[in-house]
Amino acid sequence: MDFALNDEQKLIRQTAREFALAELEPGAMERDEQKIWPGEAVKKMGELGFMGMMVSPTWDGSGMDTISYTLAMEEIARVDASAAVVMSVNNSLVCHLLETHGNDAQREKYLKPLASGKKLGAYSLSEPHAGSDPAAIKCRARKEGEYYLINGTKNWVTNGVNSDYVILFAVTDPSLKHKGISCFIVEKGWDGFETGTPENKLGIRSSDTAELYFDNVKVPRENLIGKEGDGFRIAMDTLDGGRIGIASQALGIAQAALDASIAYSKERVQFGKPISYFEGIQFKLSDMAMEIEAARLLIWQAASLKDRGEPVGAKASMAKLFASETAMRAANQCVQIHGGYGFIKETGVERLMRDAKITQIYEGTSEIQRIVIARHLLR
Numbered sequence: 087m088d089f090a091l092n093d094e095q096k097l098i099r100q101t102a103r104e105f106a107l108a109e110l111e112p113g114a115m116e117r118d119e120q121k122i123w124p125g126e127a128v129k130k131m132g133e134l135g136f137m138g139m140m141v142s143p144t145w146d147g148s149g150m151d152t153i154s155y156t157l158a159m160e161e162i163a164r165v166d167a168s169a170a171v172v173m174s175v176n177n178s179l180v181c182h183l184l185e186t187h188g189n190d191a192q193r194e195k196y197l198k199p200l201a202s203g204k205k206l207g208a209y210s211l212s213e214p215h216a217g218s219d220p221a222a223i224k225c226r227a228r229k230e231g232e233y234y235l236i237n238g239t240k241n242w243v244t245n246g247v248n249s250d251y252v253i254l255f256a257v258t259d260p261s262l263k264h265k266g267i268s269c270f271i272v273e274k275g276w277d278g279f280e281t282g283t284p285e286n287k288l289g290i291r292s293s294d295t296a297e298l299y300f301d302n303v304k305v306p307r308e309n310l311i312g313k314e315g316d317g318f319r320i321a322m323d324t325l326d327g328g329r330i331g332i333a334s335q336a337l338g339i340a341q342a343a344l345d346a347s348i349a350y351s352k353e354r355v356q357f358g359k360p361i362s363y364f365e366g367i368q369f370k371l372s373d374m375a376m377e378i379e380a381a382r383l384l385i386w387q388a389a390s391l392k393d394r395g396e397p398v399g400a401k402a403s404m405a406k407l408f409a410s411e412t413a414m415r416a417a418n419q420c421v422q423i424h425g426g427y428g429f430i431k432e433t434g435v436e437r438l439m440r441d442a443k444i445t446q447i448y449e450g451t452s453e454i455q456r457i458v459i460a461r462h463l464l465r
């Protein structure tokens with residue numbers, strides 16, 4: 087077993103780190119405060135090949151491995167978790183889905199511009215009454231000649247406002263429950279397709295999360311991905327990979343919390359000494375560092391399994407569960423170490439705590455990850 091990164095992976099990590107510091111760090115606090123979409127940075131991420139990292143060059147992707155993707159995600163999230171989720175959704179939930187489950191015509195038309203960063207994608211599964219239980223979705227797709235007519239409301243859609251194309255899950259046959267769910271690609275601007283205003287969120291405030299409304303939207307039959315009824319399996323298979331991306335986002339937030347905690351504890355003097363001198367602080371730093379290393383290894387393990395084409399569901403859930411809980415604990419300790427200075431906006435560390443929280447919720451809550459893991463143990 088080799089834990090060493092190869093030269094290409096090291097270069098990708100370095101490139102992502104330099105990009106994040108140069109292009110994302112300036113203005114990150116202001117974008118968070120004012121909910122400003124990081125449009126310029128997203129465009130540059132596309133130019134760097136970060137929006138379709140694992141997609142084959144045949145489809146204008148970067149052809150990199152999943153470990154490289156986790157490295158880039160970690161570095162981006164370490165500076166700006168909002169930009170990281172934009173990248174994660176486009177890579178894991180949109181491009182990977184199209185490359186794996188789409189046909190060549192769909193790859194040509196949609197995957198190429200998405201993987202090269204010319205267009206942005208969103209993944210729309212959840213509905214107001216169906217979050218953890220996506221088999222209960224009601225958004226309807228009725229076949230009418232050469233089209234499907236889509237009607238319904240979706241919510242919690244990352245990139246909902248700023249995306250060009252949306253991967254949509256809708257019910258083609260309600261009598262078949264989850265086996266009656268199908269997957270479509272829908273373009274913004276089609277008649278009857280409206281986007282809500284971005285949610286006013288606790289964290290990742292400069293990414294957009296919105297409701298989508300479908301009122302008799304005509305989707306051509308050729309935009310059905312896979313076969314009718316394949317949607318639930320496609321959604322679940324895709325989320326397995328997505329959870330590796332969100333785990334990496336959480337890891338980046340946790341690493342940022344440790345970085346800030348080390349720097350501050352070395353400079354903050356109390357009782358005549360830097361607070362890093364005191365064991366109460368040292369124990370916190372040690373626990374943060376240990377959990378971060380463990381999270382990173384779980385993520386790399388899941389990524390490496392995925393690259394080898396092996397089943398990844400349980401390991402991806404373990405990585406996402408552990409990394410997101412690590413991020414929340416690390417951000418909490420970081421604010422604690424900063425004391426009152428951690429509780430005000432100016433030091434920037436309260437943003438880590440707010441951003442960390444969503445990693446325990448989206449792409450499957452921590453409780454859902456435990457269910458996935460337990461089902462693998464007990465089957």
Ligand code: CAA
Nearest residue numbers: 211218219220221243244319322323326399448449450454
């Ligand atoms: N890969 C492929 N197929 C899978 C699968 C997987 N990982 N997991 C389940 N399936 C298949 C099963 O084999 C089964 O197939 P058959 O009917 O042919 O036997 C079928 O799917 C149903 O499986 P379950 O009975 O296990 O399904 P369930 O209804 O009990 O749900 C669950 C299981 C794990 C709880 C699932 O509902 C789940 O993951 N819930 C969380 C949903 C989620 O993560 N939502 C986030 C939305 S995306 C987002 O966050 C927005 C964003 O923009 C970031």
